[in-house]
Amino acid sequence: xxxxxxxxxxxxxxxxxxxxxxxxxxxxxxxxxxxxxxxxxxxxxxxxxxxxxxxxxxxxxxxxxxxxxxxxxxxxxxxxxxxxxxxxxxxxxxxxxxxxxxxxxxxxxxxxxxxxxxxxxxxxxxxxxxxxxxxxxxxxxxxxxxxxxxxxxxxxxxxxxxxxxxxxxxxxxxxxxxxxxxxxxxxxxxxxxxxxxxxxxxxxxxxxxxxxxxxxxxxxxxxxxxxxxxxxxxxxxxxxxxxxxxxxxxxxxxxxxxxxxxxxx
Numbered sequence: 719x720x721x722x723x724x725x726x727x728x729x730x731x732x733x734x735x736x737x738x739x740x741x742x743x744x745x746x747x748x749x750x751x752x753x754x755x756x757x758x759x760x761x762x763x764x765x766x767x768x769x770x771x772x773x774x775x776x777x778x779x780x781x782x783x784x785x786x787x788x789x790x791x792x793x794x795x796x797x798x799x800x801x802x803x804x805x806x807x808x809x810x811x812x813x814x815x816x817x818x819x820x821x822x823x824x825x826x827x828x829x830x831x832x833x834x835x836x837x838x839x840x841x842x843x844x845x846x847x848x849x850x851x852x853x854x855x856x857x858x859x860x861x862x863x864x865x866x867x868x869x870x871x872x873x874x875x876x877x878x879x880x881x882x883x884x885x886x887x888x889x890x891x892x893x894x895x896x897x898x899x900x901x902x903x904x905x906x907x908x909x910x911x912x913x914x915x916x917x918x919x920x921x922x923x924x925x926x927x928x929x930x931x932x933x934x935x936x937x938x939x940x941x942x943x944x945x946x947x948x949x950x951x952x953x954x955x956x957x958x959x960x961x962x963x964x965x966x967x968x969x970x971x972x973x974x975x976x977x978x979x980x981x982x983x
Contacts, residue, residue: 747821755813784824829854
């Protein structure tokens with residue numbers, strides 16, 4: 719009987735904690751994040767009070783109350799992968815990213831792209847957010863990441879970085895299958911990224927201006943799920959295929975400023 723009463727008490731405590739749709743530990747983490755950034759345009763003005771699930775850029779799970787989405791991109795153009803928020807218009811956040819974000823253990827979508835975290839390194843704590851499906855850090859940070867950083871993000875489907883250095887071992891096997899990869903203007907290895915050969919669900923690929931100086935591998939032309947390809951402004955060499963028969967859904971392919979030869983398929 720005593721154990722049953724203890725169970726009821728714990729259940730009541732849990733219900734009280736999430737009664738407003740926001741877990742206290744996650745609300746505190748978000749407030750710590752807010753305290754460390756500069757917000758000249760008042761984008762985070764709604765970040766006060768107890769109901770953090772109603773704050774701008776935040777989405778919580780209806781079942782658990784956990785924060786599952788943090789979208790603070792300042793992207794100035796509409797984007798096909800941003801379906802339920804209006805894009806920000808050059809209202810950049812500044813400052814540093816609090817390590818408190820690691821407390822958002824159920825986070826699936828994190829987008830801090832197109833902000834002004836000038837001179838800031840990508841926070842290492844983000845690699846511990848193992849449930850992330852969407853990670854957008856484009857045009858916000860500097861520095862370098864490696865495959866070690868990505869090994870814990872096994873559920874990733876969307877990945878966007880720039881302009882940073884990405885160091886990937888040639889034998890690395892990613893733990894995820896991406897649908898969207900944008901690393902345009904990043905500094906990659908001179909060799910074509912071989913780890914892409916098993917990304918069979920990839921739709922969007924941007925490797926433009928990424929310092930690739932290599933031959934195009936034959937397997938690339940078999941990534942049949944691709945719909946948008948940008949390999950421009952590299953030094954990729956090789957003969958173009960006679961046909962692009964595997965790319966049944968291809969909409970856009972940009973190969974300019976490379977060393978391809980042969981007839982355009």
